[in-house]
Amino acid sequence: MSPILFWIFTALMLAFGISVVLNRDPVASALSLVASFLCLSALFVGLDAFFIGVIQILVYAGAVMVLFLFIIMLLDLKAEKRRHFNRLTLVGGGAVAAGFVFELLHVLNSFSMGKNPFPPLGVARLDDVRQVGITLFTQFNLPFQTVGVLVLVASVGVIVLSRRELK
Amino acid sequence: MNPLTLNHYLLASGLLFSIGFAGVLLRRNIITIFMCLELMLNAANLSLVAFSRFHIGADGLPNYNAQVLVFFIITVAAAEVAVGLAIIVALYRARQTTHVEDLVSLKF
The missing domain is CATH 1.20.5 (Single alpha-helices involved in coiled-coils or other helix-helix interfaces)
Structure with missing residues (x-):
């Protein structure tokens, strides 16, 4: 996969993922989730996993998201009202997630095998x-x-x- | 531009996982929490596929065991979504809310 495509799709995937978390309207969250999964399936195709990429679109962007949207509309959920904000949850949740990212960076920094580029495929055409x-x-x-x-x-x-x- | 390494994909997958994790901890709407769970499952799939492509076997093909595991994860996740949403609908019928702070008793 060309590095430029990787960066574009990864940035889009993470941006739509953040938008799933930040949107107050469940319908907007669900549609962001679809967009995030489409970018993820592009990454799968870039890793020569064509079957998994297609399955990702069919199962997640197709079946699972239709189910989510169906339930949201069945329950007639409105955008969440701004409630009394729980500061402890915000600090605690943010700290745990930030700690996870910090730990991940630490582990990846010492993971020497992961610093190698991907080896080329040994076959001309992949019958995936x-x-x-x-x-x-x-x-x-x-x-x-x-x-x-x-x-x-x-x-x-x-x-x-x-x-x-x-x- | 530098060639892509395994760490690029592992970092992308880890960041997606932590976004989903933060969402599960911070959000209060049970449906949004469920969507964030799906994000976390898919982050795990991304790192599995990256490892599969990274380990080229003696026949020059990627390691397909990891992709079969991804297939199983997607299947189980689809079943989990169906059951979970049915539980949410049953809960909504009983309590008319999907806000987790209104659902504090185990039996009602």
Whole structure:
């Protein structure tokens, strides 16, 4: 990936991520989240992970965000009113997040392997979807089927939860 | 311009994670908190894909185990969003609010 594209998409992704946190209107937050995920999938494509990039757009920007917007409109949420501001939360939350970033910079500074540039691919054309499929169905067949059961359980659970009266 | 290194991607992923983390701690609307959780999950995916591309195997291909893990994370996250939003809808029906400071009792 060209460094210029990396910087553009990373800056956009982080800016939209900040806008998710700062927006008071949930609809605006949800749309910023979509934009952030689109930039993230561009980064995936830049890392030669085409299948994951497409899945990211289909599942997150498609299915999950439609679900979020649907729920926001179903509940008819308005923009949050400015409430009594909890200063302790602001200081505590900011301090924990800043501490995490500081720790991350410290770790990355001493992580010498990460200072190498990415090695070139050893093949002329990457058959990315085929390789993911082979890995998924040969090495990770049992986890794949277990995830299928998980999705079934989740969909049954959602139906039970959204019935009118919980017994 | 300098070539991209693994640390660039790890830093981007860590910053996205900390934005989501700060959002979970600071925001009071339960739906926005849920969106920030999704940001954190995706930050983890970014670092996994970067590691996958960084480790070129003997056959000249990236390490696909990491991408399969990302696939599982996306699947589980989608299931989690469905269940979580159903819980939020049930909660809203019972209490008519999505503000976490109004939801302080476990049983009502």
